[in-house]
Amino acid sequence: MTQTSAQSTAALEALNLTKVYGSGNTEVIAMNDVTLRVSRGEIVALLGPSGAGKSTLLTALGLINPPNSGRIVIGGTPVMDGPRALVDLPAFRRRHLGFVFQKANLIPFLNATENVQVALEINDVPPRAAKRRAMELLDYLGVADRADNLPDALSGGQQQRVAVARALANHPSLILADEPTAALDSHRGRQVMELFRKVAHERAAAVLVVTHDHRSLDVFDRTCEMEDGRLRGTLEASTATAQTLA
Amino acid sequence: MNLATKDIRHNFGRFALTTVGVGLLLMIVMGMGGIYRGLIREATLLVERIGADFWVVQGSTRGPFAEISRVPPILEDRVRGVPGVASARRFVSHTIQREFRGRPLRIVVQGLAWPDDQGAWLPLVAGRSLGRAHFEMVADRSLGLPLGERVKLGKDVYEVVGLTSGMVGSGGDGLGFFTVSDAQSIQFDLPGDAIRLDRQSRRARAEAMDVGRVQPLLLERSAGMSSGIPALGPPMVSAVLVTLEPGAEPHAVAATIASWPDVTVYSKQQQKDLLLSGMVDKARRQLGLFRALLIIISTIIMALIIYTLTLDKVHDIAMLKLIGARNSVIVSLILQQALLIGALGYGLAYWLGTFAFPRFPRLVMIEAPDLVQLAAIVLGISVLASLLGIWKAVRVEPNKVLS
Numbered sequence: 001m002t003q004t005s006a007q008s009t010a011a012l013e014a015l016n017l018t019k020v021y022g023s024g025n026t027e028v029i030a031m032n033d034v035t036l037r038v039s040r041g042e043i044v045a046l047l048g049p050s051g052a053g054k055s056t057l058l059t060a061l062g063l064i065n066p067p068n069s070g071r072i073v074i075g076g077t078p079v080m081d082g083p084r085a086l087v088d089l090p091a092f093r094r095r096h097l098g099f100v101f102q103k104a105n106l107i108p109f110l111n112a113t114e115n116v117q118v119a120l121e122i123n124d125v126p127p128r129a130a131k132r133r134a135m136e137l138l139d140y141l142g143v144a145d146r147a148d149n150l151p152d153a154l155s156g157g158q159q160q161r162v163a164v165a166r167a168l169a170n171h172p173s174l175i176l177a178d179e180p181t182a183a184l185d186s187h188r189g190r191q192v193m194e195l196f197r198k199v200a201h202e203r204a205a206a207v208l209v210v211t212h213d214h215r216s217l218d219v220f221d222r223t224c225e226m227e228d229g230r231l232r233g234t235l236e237a238s239t240a241t242a243q244t245l246a
Numbered sequence: 247m248n249l250a251t252k253d254i255r256h257n258f259g260r261f262a263l264t265t266v267g268v269g270l271l272l273m274i275v276m277g278m279g280g281i282y283r284g285l286i287r288e289a290t291l292l293v294e295r296i297g298a299d300f301w302v303v304q305g306s307t308r309g310p311f312a313e314i315s316r317v318p319p320i321l322e323d324r325v326r327g328v329p330g331v332a333s334a335r336r337f338v339s340h341t342i343q344r345e346f347r348g349r350p351l352r353i354v355v356q357g358l359a360w361p362d363d364q365g366a367w368l369p370l371v372a373g374r375s376l377g378r379a380h381f382e383m384v385a386d387r388s389l390g391l392p393l394g395e396r397v398k399l400g401k402d403v404y405e406v407v408g409l410t411s412g413m414v415g416s417g418g419d420g421l422g423f424f425t426v427s428d429a430q431s432i433q434f435d436l437p438g439d440a441i442r443l444d445r446q447s448r449r450a451r452a453e454a455m456d457v458g459r460v461q462p463l464l465l466e467r468s469a470g471m472s473s474g475i476p477a478l479g480p481p482m483v484s485a486v487l488v489t490l491e492p493g494a495e496p497h498a499v500a501a502t503i504a505s506w507p508d509v510t511v512y513s514k515q516q517q518k519d520l521l522l523s524g525m526v527d528k529a530r531r532q533l534g535l536f537r538a539l540l541i542i543i544s545t546i547i548m549a550l551i552i553y554t555l556t557l558d559k560v561h562d563i564a565m566l567k568l569i570g571a572r573n574s575v576i577v578s579l580i581l582q583q584a585l586l587i588g589a590l591g592y593g594l595a596y597w598l599g600t601f602a603f604p605r606f607p608r609l610v611m612i613e614a615p616d617l618v619q620l621a622a623i624v625l626g627i628s629v630l631a632s633l634l635g636i637w638k639a640v641r642v643e644p645n646k647v648l649s
């Protein structure tokens with residue numbers, strides 16, 4: 001398990017992932033022999049029709065939905081071998097992964113700062129340092145003025161930016177985002193995408209974003225497309241944009 | 247950052263209501279314990295205060311409180327003859343229920359051996375002890391008779407000259423202290439017709455016997471006052487109280503009296519044990535059972551509330567797990583909430599109790615060891631109550647965030 005292949009410098013390696021939901025005649029092959037590599041500093045879009053298995057792939061890579069078979073290596077560390085975890089998954093998630101979903105999923109009884117702070121404190125950052133960093137992140141994302149508000153009092157876009165701040169809190173090496181801009185207007189959506197790009201490039205994080213928003217595809221270094229559980233080829237971003245426009 | 251308190255602040259209404267409910271239940275649990283302590287105190291107070299080293303009662307009875315005991319008053323003199331006895335005094339105890347100013351008045355009538363015992367040992371809160379051989383009483387405050395009140399019992403009127411506090415019998419009725427002869431006239435008070443009928447029936451019995459027919463004087467006597475008939479002794483008393491001389495050997499005195507076949511002797515401690523093992527013991531079990539039930543109910547209520555608070559948070563718990571929270575973070579969130587409900591409920595119970603318990607009809611004694619014991623129980627049930635919520639929370643999968 002400790003062997004290091006040539007590609008292990010990649011931030012993320014997924015090898016031959018397969019996921020089957022249900023059994024018998026309700027069986028759905030949501031992910032079929034998916035292999036994917038994302039390098040550090042690279043931002044990749046994951047496209048595909050509804051039901052293609054994008055979320056399944058993303059949650060498998062996020063270590064919250066174990067695949068039936070295949071291997072996942074993150075930052076050179078083998079983490080999953082089929083359904084079997086090779087590391088302490090919660091610890092690995094808090095140190096190396098950042099998540100953003102379509103819904104912000106903020107904790108309703110914590111204000112904006114605390115929602116970011118909690119991710120830091122869970123990762124053993126002392127409370128005072130955690131608070132300082134949380135404020136910095138909110139500032140970075142342009143929601144510092146709403147720092148003391150509960151999620152209920154924030155707009156959808158503001159909530160989503162707090163969620164992004166939370167995902168960035170522990171300097172993750174891999175950021176997974178599932179339709180993060182679906183609830184935002186195109187301007188805000190684009191801002192978030194550009195933010196991801198900035199994070200990928202400035203912090204050498206790998207970012208994988210599921211999106212249906214073809215207008216923002218120029219932000220990405222690369223796009224992949226999924227259909228029926230299979231990852232269909234890897235396209236350069238410019239090609240994908242061209243195809244969509246055609 | 248404390249997640250538990252943040253969540254509580256967000257769900258304040260529900261949390262506060264639960265705490266109040268648990269607090270009220272705990273107050274009752276606390277009160278039950280206090281009532282039991284009060285029962286013991288009230289049951290043994292008289293025996294404790296009256297200052298007798300031994301109680302001499304009717305042979306093979308457990309009198310005079312646990313059951314009726316009757317001994318002749320002259321037993322007093324016999325006891326005085328025992329070496330080591332400093333004093334012996336007769337004692338009368340019986341409960342009466344009379345009507346007074348339109349409400350029932352229950353008095354545990356205690357007869358004190360005037361003039362040896364004037365009730366100087368009574369814990370008076372007002373007035374004085376008995377100062378005359380007749381027609382005075384010292385009443386407990388719980389009887390509701392003010393100083394100077396005049397109460398007609400039997401054929402005589404008694405004036406309240408002193409008040410005690412907390413002197414009640416094992417049934418919770420207030421004690422009234424009289425001289426023995428007054429206590430007996432209250433006890434044996436008979437209407438004139440009853441006395442006349444009794445005399446007639448005595449005469450009829452005497453006439454039916456040959457000795458009555460041949461002795462006219464005897465016939466006449468039998469229809470007269472009962473004190474004129476040697477076969478009828480003076481009214482019996484309940485017990486004789488013995489006080490030892492300083493330095494006397496208690497075992498020797500007790501052994502001497504115990505060797506008399508007509509009486510039984512109890513030490514002060516034995517007398518207290520008799521009181522506690524009888525009626526008080528049943529009350530203790532009854533209260534204990536209620537306490538146990540209330541503790542179980544409190545646990546169930548707490549468990550349900552903690553569980554629903556946890557159910558409401560399943561999505562948030564999933565999110566916390568997704569961002570890598572250890573189970574300990576989740577467990578402590580729930581456990582802290584349960585402990586907080588328990589601790590606040592306990593505090594509330596204590597605080598409410600300080601207002602409520604003095605208004606209870608019987609003594610409620612909240613003692614430090616009982617408080618500590620209840621605190622430990624509350625700690626236990628808080629932990630127990632959180633288990634259901636914890637069980638639910640640790641099984642939440644992080645991917646629940648997506649649903």
Ligand SMILES: Nc1ncnc2c1ncn2[C@@H]1O[C@H](COP(=O)(O)OP(=O)(O)OP(=O)(O)O)[C@@H](O)[C@H]1O
Pocket residue numbers: 021022028029030048049050051052053054055056057
């Ligand atoms: N928990 C589940 N149990 C059973 N089937 C599931 C489950 N989750 C997903 N599926 C199925 O797996 C397939 C892939 O689902 P997935 O959510 O990954 O698609 P997606 O590409 O994210 O679609 P969308 O764009 O609509 O979000 C679908 O056919 C879906 O019905």
Ligand SMILES: [Mg+2]
Pocket residue numbers: 054055056178
């Ligand atoms: Mg999806």
